[in-house]
Structures are given as C-alpha cells and as structure tokens.
Amino acid sequence: xxxxxxxxxxxxxxxxxxxxxxxxxxxxxxxxxxxxxxxxxxxxxxxxxxxxxxxxxxxxxxxxxxxxxxxxxxxxxxxxxxxxxxxxxxxxxxxxxxxxxxxxxxxxxxxxxxxxxxxxxxxxxxxxxxxxxxxxxxxxxxxxxxxxxxxxxxxxxxxxxxxxxxxxxxxxxxxxxxxxxxxxxxxxxxxxxxxxxxxxxxxxxxxxxxxxxxxxxxxxxxxxxxxxxxxxxxxxxxxxxxxxxxxxxxxxxxxxxxxxxxxxxxxxxxxxxxxxxxxxxxxxxxxxxxxxxxxxxxxxxxxxxxxxxxxxxxxxxxxxxxxxx
Amino acid sequence: xxxxxxxxxxxxxxxxxxxxxxxxxxxxxxxxxxxxxxxxxxxxxxxxxxxxxxxxxxxxxxxxxxxxxxxxxxxxxxxxxxxxxxxxxxxxxxxxxxxxxxxxxxxxxxxxxxxxxxxxxxxxxxxxxxxxxxxxxxxxxxxxxxxxxxxxxxxxxxxxxxxxxxxxxxxxxxxxxxxxxxxxxxxxxxxxxxxxxxxxxxxxxxxxxxxxxxxxxxxxxxxxxxxxxxxxxxxxxxxxxxxxxxxxxxxxxxxxxxxxxxxxxxxxxxxxxxxxxxxxxxxxxxxxxxxxxx
Numbered sequence: 001x002x003x004x005x006x007x008x009x010x011x012x013x014x015x016x017x018x019x020x021x022x023x024x025x026x027x028x029x030x031x032x033x034x035x036x037x038x039x040x041x042x043x044x045x046x047x048x049x050x051x052x053x054x055x056x057x058x059x060x061x062x063x064x065x066x067x068x069x070x071x072x073x074x075x076x077x078x079x080x081x082x083x084x085x086x087x088x089x090x091x092x093x094x095x096x097x098x099x100x101x102x103x104x105x106x107x108x109x110x111x112x113x114x115x116x117x118x119x120x121x122x123x124x125x126x127x128x129x130x131x132x133x134x135x136x137x138x139x140x141x142x143x144x145x146x147x148x149x150x151x152x153x154x155x156x157x158x159x160x161x162x163x164x165x166x167x168x169x170x171x172x173x174x175x176x177x178x179x180x181x182x183x184x185x186x187x188x189x190x191x192x193x194x195x196x197x198x199x200x201x202x203x204x205x206x207x208x209x210x211x212x213x214x215x216x217x218x219x220x221x222x223x224x225x226x227x228x229x230x231x232x233x234x235x236x237x238x239x240x241x242x243x244x245x246x247x248x249x250x251x252x253x254x255x256x257x258x259x260x261x262x263x264x265x266x267x268x269x270x271x272x273x274x275x276x277x278x279x280x281x282x283x284x285x286x287x288x289x290x291x292x293x294x295x296x297x298x299x300x301x302x303x304x305x306x307x308x309x310x311x312x313x314x315x316x317x318x319x320x321x322x323x324x325x
Numbered sequence: 326x327x328x329x330x331x332x333x334x335x336x337x338x339x340x341x342x343x344x345x346x347x348x349x350x351x352x353x354x355x356x357x358x359x360x361x362x363x364x365x366x367x368x369x370x371x372x373x374x375x376x377x378x379x380x381x382x383x384x385x386x387x388x389x390x391x392x393x394x395x396x397x398x399x400x401x402x403x404x405x406x407x408x409x410x411x412x413x414x415x416x417x418x419x420x421x422x423x424x425x426x427x428x429x430x431x432x433x434x435x436x437x438x439x440x441x442x443x444x445x446x447x448x449x450x451x452x453x454x455x456x457x458x459x460x461x462x463x464x465x466x467x468x469x470x471x472x473x474x475x476x477x478x479x480x481x482x483x484x485x486x487x488x489x490x491x492x493x494x495x496x497x498x499x500x501x502x503x504x505x506x507x508x509x510x511x512x513x514x515x516x517x518x519x520x521x522x523x524x525x526x527x528x529x530x531x532x533x534x535x536x537x538x539x540x541x542x543x544x545x546x547x548x549x550x551x552x553x554x555x556x557x558x559x560x561x562x563x564x565x566x567x568x569x570x571x572x573x574x575x576x577x578x579x580x581x582x583x584x585x586x587x588x589x590x591x592x593x594x595x596x597x598x599x600x601x602x603x604x605x606x607x608x609x610x611x612x613x614x615x616x617x618x619x
Contacts, residue, residue: 073500074460084500086483086492096503160520169475171521172506254506255482266506276482276509279388282395 045299048292061286067094083257083268085277085287092290094297096257100174100267101243101298104253107178107263108185108242113235115182116189120234124197125219136194143187151251154180159252166264172254174267180248185238192237192309196230196316197223229316236309240302246271270294354382355580359393359406360486361510362529363568366433366599367406370587373595381579390486397571398422403580405571408435408486408529409493425574432587434602436530436552437490437564438538440515442522447471449540449549452563455495458525461502466523478505479514479526487511490566491527530557530600558605568601 012020051058070079071091081093119139123132154176162179163171200223208218224231254266255276274291281288357367364387371383390409396402398418411419411427419427439455441447450458450469457463458476467473480501481488492498508514511528518526519535530538530552540549543563556562576584586592593603 080503082500082503084483086489087500088498091500155516163521170477170506171524172517250509255508256504256506258503266504268507276507277484279392279484281484282391 042299045292045296048289049296051289052293055289058286058289061090062092062290067092067290081257081259083273085290090287092287093257093259094294096259097268097270097273097294098297099259100253100257101269101271103174103263103267104178104181104249104269105239105242107175108181109235109239111179111182112186112189112238116186116234116238117193117231119186120190120193120197121219121224124194125223126215139190140187142183145184147184147245147247148251150180150184151248154248154252168264170254170264170266172252172266173264174253175263177249177251177253177267177269178263180252181242181245184245184248185241188241189234189238192234192313193227193231196227196234196313199230199317200226227316229312229319233309233312233316236305236312240305240309243305244271244298244302246275250275270298274298353579354384355404355583356396356402357383357385357393357404357406357570358388358396358402360390360408360568361387362390362408362435362485362487363387363406363433366568366596366601369595369599370592373591374583374586377591378582381583383583389484390489391484394571397427397573403572404583407569407571408566409489410569411571419571419573423573427571427573428575430570430572430576430584430588431567431604432570433568433593433596434557434604435566435568436557436562436602437487437494437527437566438530438552439541439564440518440526440528440536440538442518442524443535443537444522445471445537447539448537449542451542451546451549452495452544455541456497456499459491459496459501459505460499461504474523477521477524478502479517479524480505480507481511481514481528482507482509487528490564494564530602554602557602567604 052062052064070081071093072079073082073084073091081095082091083093083096084091116139119135123135127135155172158180159171159176162168162176168175204222204226205218208222213221249267249269250272253269253272255268255272256266257268257273258265274295277287278291281291357371364385367385371385375381375383385406390405390407393402393405393407394411394415397405398415400423405427411429416427419425439450445466447466447469454463454469458469459478459480463469463476465473465475480491492501506517508517514526514528515534515536518524526536538552540551541563542549548561550556550562552562552564557565570584570587572580572584575581588604596603
C-alpha cells in the first residue's frame with residue numbers, strides 16, 4: 001500500500017500513528033478481499049454455466065431451446081415441460097422451476113407484507129416508546145431463526161395443520177413452503193419499511209396535525225404515501241431474499257416440477273433443485289453445467305431485484321432530505 | 326445437503342473421536358462412502374468392528390450411491406457403498422483412474438418396499454399398476470381396488486441408488502410423471518407417507534414405522550409376495566436387491582480383513598439387527614463377477 005497523501009497526524013504519538021496506519025491497512029485489505037470474493041464467485045459461476053451456450057458436448061444432451069420448449073416424455077402422451085435430468089434421454093425444462101420459485105415467493109410476499117408493514121406502521125407511528133423498544137428487537141430476532149428450523153417446522157407441523165384445515169391434495173405444496181418463507185422474510189421487510197416510515201420528516205406530521213387530522217389519517221394519508229418507495233424497496237428486498245432461499249423450499253414444497261397454476265400444487269424451485277442435485281452430479285457433465293446455469297439465473301435475478309430495491313431506498317432518502325431526486 | 330447427511334457427519338465425528346480415544350494412536354483410516362440406504366448399516370458395522378479391532382479406524386459417510394462411486398473413482402474413498410450395480414462407464418473410469426478394475430462384493434440383501442399409510446385398505450399391487458401410478462396413468466386408488474381418493478405419489482431424489490433401481494425395475498427406464506413429489510432420503514419419504522393417508526412411496530425395508538409395506542407381484546404374475554426375509558433371500562420378492570461394496574481391485578490387507586468380517590457371522594448379525602437381510606449363505610471374500618445387465 002503506497003499512500004499518495006500523508007494523512008494528518010493530529011499530534012498523535014509515533015506509536016499510535018503506526019497503529020493507526022496498520023489498522024487502516026488491515027481494513028483496506030478486508031474490504032478489497034470481500035469485493036474480490038464476490039467478483040470471483042460471479043466469475044466462477046458464469047464460467048461453469050458458459051458451456052450451456054457454447055459446448056458441443058453439452059448440446060448433444062441439452063440446448064437452450066430444449067430448455068424452454070415442451071418435450072416428449074412418453075409415446076402417445078402430449079408434450080410437456082419435464083425435469084428428468086437422470087434418464088435415458090435427459091430432460092431439462094426450466095419453466096416449471098422458474099414458475100415454482102415465483103409461486104413460492106409470491107405466497108411468501110403476500111403473507112409477509114401485511115404483517116411486516118403493519119408492524120412497521122405501528123411501531124413507527126402509534127406505539128408508545130416502551131412498546132417500540134420491545135417490538136423492534138423481537139421482530140428482528142426472527143431473522144436469527146435458522147431456515148432449516150423453519151423448514152422443519154413447516155414440514156412437521158404447519159403442513160399437517162394446513163392440510164387438515166383446507167383439505168388440499170398435496171400436504172407439501174407451494175403455499176405451505178411460501179408461508180414458512182414468509183416468516184423468514186418478515187424481519188427484512190419490517191426493518192426497511194420501518195426505516196422508511198421513520199425517515200418521513202416531522203414537519204409533515206405536524207402540518208397534518210395542524211389541519212386537524214387524527215393519528216390514523218396522518219399515518220394513512222401522509223406518512224404512508226411519503227414512504228411508499230421505501231415500502232416498495234422493502235418488499236423487493238424480501239422478494240430477493242425469498243427467491244434465493246433453499247432449505248425451507250427443499251423441505252416443505254414437495255419438489256415436484258409441475259407446470260401448473262394452482263398455488264396448492266407441489267412445486268420444485270430453482271434453488272432446491274440445485275441443492276438436491278449438485279452433490280451427486282458428475283463434474284463437467286451437461287447436468288452439472290445446467291445446474292450452474294440455473295445458479296447464474298438465480299444470481300442475476302436476485303441481483304436485479306436488490307438493485308431496484310436499493311435504488312428506490314436511495315431515491316426516497318434524497319427526496320425526504322430535500323435534495324433533488 | 327440433507328439433515329440425514331448432517332447426522333452422518335456428526336456420527337462420523339463421534340466415531341472418529343471414539344476410535345482415536347480407544348486406539349490411542351490412529352492407524353490409517355478406511356473411508357467408506359455412498360448409499361444413503363446403507364449409511365446406518367455401514368456405521369453399525371464400523372462401530373462393532375472397531376470395538377473388537379482396536380487399531381482399526383473406519384469413517385462412514387452417505388451422500389448417495391453415485392457419490393460413493395465417484396469418490397472411489399477419484400480416490401477419496403477406499404470402499405464405495407452402493408445400492409445399485411456399477412455402470413460399465415463407471416467401471417471403466419475406476420480402471421482408468423485407479424489402475425485396477427473394481428471388485429463387487431454383495432454384503433447384504435434389501436427388499437425395496439412399497440409403502441402406504443397404515444390405514445390404507447390396499448394390501449397389494451403388481452408391477453404394472455406401480456408403473457402406471459408412478460407415470461400418472463392411474464391417479465386414484467379406486468383404479469386399483471381402493472376407495473375413490475387421489476393418490477399422492479412420493480419418490481426419492483434423482484441422485485439416489487434407490488431411485489435408479491426403482492426406475493430401472495418398475496418404470497423400465499421410462500420417466501416419472503412430473504406430479505411425482507421427490508424428497509431427499511428414505512426417512513423423509515416414510516415420514517411423508519405416514520402423515521398422508523392416501524400417499525404411496527418406496528424405500529429400503531430397513532425403515533418401517535407408521536407405514537405398511539405392500540405385497541408386490543411381478544408383471545403378468547398373480548403371485549404376490551411380502552418383502553419378508555424368506556422371500557427376499559429366495560429372490561421371490563420382485564424388488565429384492567443386493568447391497569454392494571466396491572473396492573479398487575481385490576481387497577487386500579486391512580480392507581480384506583474388514584470384508585471377511587462383514588461377510589462372516591458377526592457382520593451378518595449386524596445386518597439383521599439394522600433391519601436388512603443377511604446373505605443366503607456365507608460367502609468367502611472372493612468377489613463374484615457380476616453381470617452388469619441387472
């Protein structure tokens with residue numbers, strides 16, 4: 001590390017100055033290392049996925065067009081999307097996996113958003129200080145529950161309850177997994193949404209009060225619209241978290257790669273497919289490269305969603321702090 | 326990663342500690358890797374063997390038959406445990422990478438059981454009906470003589486030897502229907518079937534609680550057989566299969582001692598204790614040359 005500019009010493013003793021320089025160096029190395037690791041992961045996944053596009057050997061078994069068009073899986077049966085990578089004729093249809101991921105994630109968002117945003121509204125607008133000091137840490141503690149525990153709960157307890165209550169055909173299905181996923185993403189939605197609500201300037205509230213609005217009207221008509229982009233960002237971040245989650249869906253969704261609309265059907269998600277099959281696959285085979293390709297897709301998807309979310313958070317902060325957004 | 330595998334890792338660590346603790350100095354460890362169906366069996370063998378052979382250290386992990394065979398090929402395992410025969414391609418790879426052809430040793434017998442919920446009135450199915458159920462042609466129990474209820478079909482994940490065996494012997498290598506739900510590990514299948522009154526699943530006979538194995542008949546046969554020890558040993562039960570060990574070349578030294586012990590009375594007693602079936606008659610350590618067409 002060469003520094004072009006001598007840092008101010010603030011009259012520090014030489015020993016302290018050395019320590020200061022050393023720590024600066026340590027932190028810089030840490031930061032650069034972390035960024036390098038992320039870039040390298042991206043490069044590695046991309047490199048292992050590339051043969052899906054270019055390798056003739058892989059193309060003998062699977063091509064991009066074969067991944068997105070219905071395939072024949074039995075004589076005199078209509079063609080359909082089918083995921084059977086271990087077969088006489090391996091079949092890698094991606095649409096059921098993508099749909100499966102989206103179904104489970106959609107349920108998770110629908111389940112988590114009302115709870116998380118409602119809790120955020122309460123703790124930022126209505127809760128007495130005492131209550132807020134309890135609610136916030138408790139909800140944030142939810143994030144500390146390992147997903148394998150949530151998955152186990154969904155598999156052993158929740159699935160049974162829901163099947164009893166609604167008489168579904170499949171005990172393990174997109175909705176069961178989605179609700180467990182929802183529990184997992186409540187904390188992130190709550191935290192970001194609460195921050196957004198609290199970032200709304202006090203003057204807005206005071207102005208509304210001066211016009212004779214009651215607390216509910218203020219929250220509903222003034223604060224919520226002002227914080228809307230932040231709430232949207234919170235949901236987007238939750239979406240990104242849910243679509244990449246693996247353990248819960250692997251355990252509670254049933255993993256059947258069906259191309260069907262009902263939300264109570266069993267689904268096989270992209271992440272669960274990778275988790276279930278990666279350990280077994282022959283390195284360098286078409287199956288191996290397809291799994292990396294799915295990993296790459298997930299990576300790009302979550303990256304885009306998080307990017308959109310972060311953009312909105314930034315825009316909101318600028319708007320509320322009065323700078324041109 | 327399955328919970329199953331995590332427990333395997335824990336068990337392995339515990340075994341290691343135990344082994345190191347009792348032997349004082351650990352010799353060269355024998356690594357066994359492979360079939361999830363056989364992982365409990367392998368661990369029991371290792372435990373009992375290490376009690377009587379103080380200087381032996383055996384590590385057992387699961388992960389699936391394919392994983393075990395891959396580990397044998399790349400040299401990270403001494404013994405591959407497999408619930409299916411090696412494919413010719415895999416045998417060639419062992420020869421190419423390790424310099425000797427693999428030996429196939431049948432160590433125990435397993436009946437692949439077809440499980441239903443204990444309240445299900447159906448007691449038997451033939452191979453043709455099973456194929457139709459797993460390919461989505463039959464979707465209701467009433468088509469096989471049961472009540473008018475939809476069948477919920479469970480299968481193993483496509484990385485398991487049990488899956489490969491079922492696909493070959495019941496589906497005749499055709500594809501499963503997309504609606505078939507897959508779960509990692511036989512234990513998960515048993516658990517799911519025990520909680521779902523109209524479900525069907527398959528797995529090793531070593532597991533059975535809350536579920537009932539069906540009697541099975543071969544295609545075109547009207548003779549149904551329960552997966553009992555006698556029927557599995559005599560080969561009458563249609564889904565009887567040997568559980569294999571594979572080594573690189575003929576077993577020698579410590580590995581040979583272990584193989585001989587497993588095929589002997591003590592090792593076979595462990596097989597019964599775990600819930601699988603011992604081999605019909607004790608074999609010597611000589612590896613029977615298998616035909617790969619099974």
